[in-house]
Amino acid sequence: xxxxxxxxxxxxxxxxxxxxxxxxxxxxxxxxxxxxxxxxxxxxxxxxxxxxxxxxxxxxxxxxxxxxxxxxxxxxxxxxxxxxxxxxxxxxxxxxxxxxxxxxxxxxxxxxxxxxxxxxxxxxxxxxxxxxxxxxxxxxxxxxxxxxxxxxxxxxxxxxxxxxxxxxxxxxxxxxxxxxxxxxxxxxxxxxxxxxxxxxxxxxxxxxxxxxxxxxxxxxxxxxxxxxxxxxxxxxxxxxxxxxxxxxxxxxxxxxxxxxxxxxxxxxxxxxxxxxxxxxxxxxxxxxxxxxxxxxxxxxxxxxxxxxxxxxxxxxx
Numbered sequence: 001x002x003x004x005x006x007x008x009x010x011x012x013x014x015x016x017x018x019x020x021x022x023x024x025x026x027x028x029x030x031x032x033x034x035x036x037x038x039x040x041x042x043x044x045x046x047x048x049x050x051x052x053x054x055x056x057x058x059x060x061x062x063x064x065x066x067x068x069x070x071x072x073x074x075x076x077x078x079x080x081x082x083x084x085x086x087x088x089x090x091x092x093x094x095x096x097x098x099x100x101x102x103x104x105x106x107x108x109x110x111x112x113x114x115x116x117x118x119x120x121x122x123x124x125x126x127x128x129x130x131x132x133x134x135x136x137x138x139x140x141x142x143x144x145x146x147x148x149x150x151x152x153x154x155x156x157x158x159x160x161x162x163x164x165x166x167x168x169x170x171x172x173x174x175x176x177x178x179x180x181x182x183x184x185x186x187x188x189x190x191x192x193x194x195x196x197x198x199x200x201x202x203x204x205x206x207x208x209x210x211x212x213x214x215x216x217x218x219x220x221x222x223x224x225x226x227x228x229x230x231x232x233x234x235x236x237x238x239x240x241x242x243x244x245x246x247x248x249x250x251x252x253x254x255x256x257x258x259x260x261x262x263x264x265x266x267x268x269x270x271x272x273x274x275x276x277x278x279x280x281x282x283x284x285x286x287x288x289x290x291x292x293x294x295x296x297x298x299x300x301x302x303x304x305x306x307x308x309x310x311x312x313x314x315x316x317x
Contacts, residue, residue, distance in 0.1 A: 045151075045280070045281050046278050046279065046280055047089045047090075047150055047151050047153060047278070047279040047280075048085060048087070048088050048089050048276065048277070048278055048279075049088065049089060049090050049091070049092065049150070049155075049191075049276070049277040049278075049279060050081055050085060050088045050090075050091045050092070050274060050275070050276055050277075051091070051092045051093075051094060051193075051231060051233075051251050051274060051275040051276075051277070052074070052077065052078070052081075052091065052092070052093050052094075052254055052274050053092075053093070053094040053095060053096070053195075053232075053233030053234075053251050053252075053253060053254070053274075054094075054095070054096040054125070054233045054234065054236055054253035054254065054255065055070060055074050055093070055096065055097050055098075055109070055253075055254050055255065056070045056096055056097075056098075056099035056127065056253070056255050056256075057070050057071055057074065057097060057098045057099060057105040057108060057109060058070060058071070058098070058099055058100050058102070058105055059098075059100055059102040059103075059104035059105050060104075061108075063100075065099060065255060065256060066255070066256035066267060067256065067267075068255040068256045068272070070099070070254070070255040071108070073254055073255045073272045073292075074254045074255070074272075076272070076292055077254045077272050077273060077274050077292060078112070078254075080274075080290065080292060081274055081276075081290070084290060085276045085290065087118065088118050089118075089119070089150060089151070090118065090119045090120070090121065090148070090150050090155065091113075091116065091118055091119070091120045091121070092120075092121055092122075092123075092155070092157075092193050092231070093109075093113075093120060093121070093122040093123070093138075094123055094125070094193055094194070094195055094231065094232060094233040094251070095122075095123050095124055095125025095126070095127075095128060095161075095195030095233050095234065096125035096126065096127040096128060096195065096233065096234065096253075097109060097122065097124075097125065097127075097128055097133065097137075098127070098128060098129075098132075098133075099127050101127065101128060101129040101132065103132055103136060106132050106133060106135075106136035106137050107136055109136075109137055110136050110137045113137065113138075119148075119150075120138065121138060121140065121148055121155065121157055121193075122137055122138040122140075122141045123141060123157050123158070123159055123193060123194065123195055124141055124159060124161050124195065125161065125195040125196075125233065125234065126161055126162075126165065126166045126167075126168070126195070126196075126209075126234075128161070130142055130159070130161070140157070143157075143159070144158070144159045144171065144173070144174050145157075145158055145159070145173075145174045145177045145178065147181060150279075151279075151281070152188060152189070152281040153188065153189050153190065153191060153279050154181065154188050154189070154190040154191070155190075155191055155193065156178060156181060156190055156191065156192045156193070157193050158170060158174055158178070158192060158193065158194045159174075159194075159195075160194040160195050160196045160211050161195065161196075166209045167196065167208070167209040167210060167211070167212060168194070168195065168196030168209075168210065168211045168212065168234075169211060169212045169213055170194075170211060170213055170214075170216065170217060175213075175216055175217070175220070178192070178217075178220060179220055179223075179224075182220060182223075182224035182226060182227055183224065186224070186226050187226075188226065189226055189228045189279070189282075189283035190224075190226050190227050190228065191227075191228060191229045191230075191231060191277075191279070191285075192217070192227060192229070192230045192231070193230075193231045193232070194211065194217075194230070194231075194232050195232060195233055195234050196209065196210055196211045196214075196232060196234050197210045197211065197214070197232050197234055197235055197239075197250060198210065198211045198214030198215075198217045198218060198230060198232070198248075199214055199218065199241075199243075199248060201235050201237065201239045201250060201260070202260060202261045203235065203237070203258065203259075203260060203261060203262045203263075204262070204263050204264075205262065205263065205264050205265050206234070206235050206236075206258060209234070210234075217230065218243060221243055221244065221245075221246040222243070222244055225244065225245040225246075226283070227245075227246050228245065228246060228247065228283050228285060229246060229247040229248075229249055229277070229285060229287075230246060230247070230248050230249065231249045231250075231251070231275070231277075232249070232250050232251075233250065233251055233253070234250075235250050235258060236252060236253040236256060236257050236258035236268075237250060237252060237257060237258050237259075237260050237268065238250060238251065238252055238273075238275075238289045240287070247285065247287070249275065249287060251273070251274065251275040251289065252270070252272060252273040252274070252275075252289060252291065253272060254272045254273070254274065255272055256272075257269075257270045257271075257272070257295075269295060270291060270295065271291045271292040271293065271294055271295040272291065272292055272295070273289050273290055273291035273292065274289070274290055275287060275288070275289050275290075276288060276290060
C-alpha cells in the first residue's frame with residue numbers, strides 16, 4: 001500500500017466488535033464466491049489455509065486509516081473466519097501488518113496469534129519493520145526465504161520488500177532457492193506467498209508498486225507445475241487468474257478496500273475480508289474470499305484521505 005496520513009482516533013462512541021454477521025454470498029469478479037463458499041471440508045485429508053493481509057494496525061487501539069479503525073475491522077474479520085472457516089490448519093499473514101511500525105502494534109498481533117492455537121506464519125510488507133515482526137510475532141519473518149511443510153504441501157514464504165520503497169523485488173538468491181525447492185520432490189504441491197503482486201492486477205497506480213521481476217517468478221511457475229498457487233496481498237482487492245497450472249491470487253485487506261481497475265488511487269465500498277483455501281493431497285485447491293456483511297462506516301473523509309499518498313515515512317528494512 002502507498003504511504004498514507006498519520007492516524008486519527010476513532011470516535012469516542014466507537015464500540016468494540018462482537019461476532020461478525022454472516023457475509024454476503026455474492027462478490028465481484030475475482031472473489032471466488034459461490035453459493036456455499038468452502039464452509040465445510042470435503043474430506044479428512046483436506047487442509048484448510050486462511051490468509052489475512054494488509055491489517056495496517058497501529059500502536060493506538062482506536063487509530064483510523066482511510067476511515068477504518070483497523071484493529072476493529074481486523075477483529076471482526078477474524079471473528080467471522082472463526083465462525084465460518086474454523087478450525088484452520090495454518091494461517092498466513094501476508095504483510096503490511098503494522099502501519100506505524102511500532103512495537104505495540106506487533107505485540108498486539110502476537111497476543112491475537114497466541115490465542116488462536118494454530119500455526120501462523122508472517123511475511124513483511126512495505127509497511128512493516130521486519131526486525132520487529134521477527135522479534136515480537138514470528139521469528140521466521142526475518143528470513144528472505146523459508147519453507148513450511150503443511151501435510152503433503154509446501155508453503156514457501158518469500159520476502160518481496162525493498163528497504164525504503166513501496167514496490168517489491170525478489171533477489172536472485174531467493175529465486176534460485178525457490179527453483180531448487182521446486183525441482184526436488186515434485187510429488188509435493190507448493191504454494192508461494194509474497195506481499196507484492198507479481199503481475200499487473202489492472203489498477204495502474206498500484207501496479208507501479210508490484211514485484212519488479214515478477215516475470216521471473218512466473219517463469220518458475222511455468223517450468224514447475226507443482227507450484228499450484230501464488231498468493232499475495234498489497235492491492236487491497238480480490239484477484240483470481242489462472243496461469244497454466246498455477247492460480248494467481250490476491251486477497252482483500254482486513255480494513256480499507258481499493259477500487260479495482262482504477263487509473264488513480266480510489267477507495268471501494270466493499271467490506272473487509274479474508275481468503276480461505278482448501279488444499280487436497282493431489283494438488284487440487286479450492287479458494288474464495290469471504291467478506292463482512294457490510295463495510296464499517298468511515299470517519300470524516302477529511303481526516304484520512306487518499307491525498308496522503310506522498311507522505312514521508314521512516315521505516316527500516
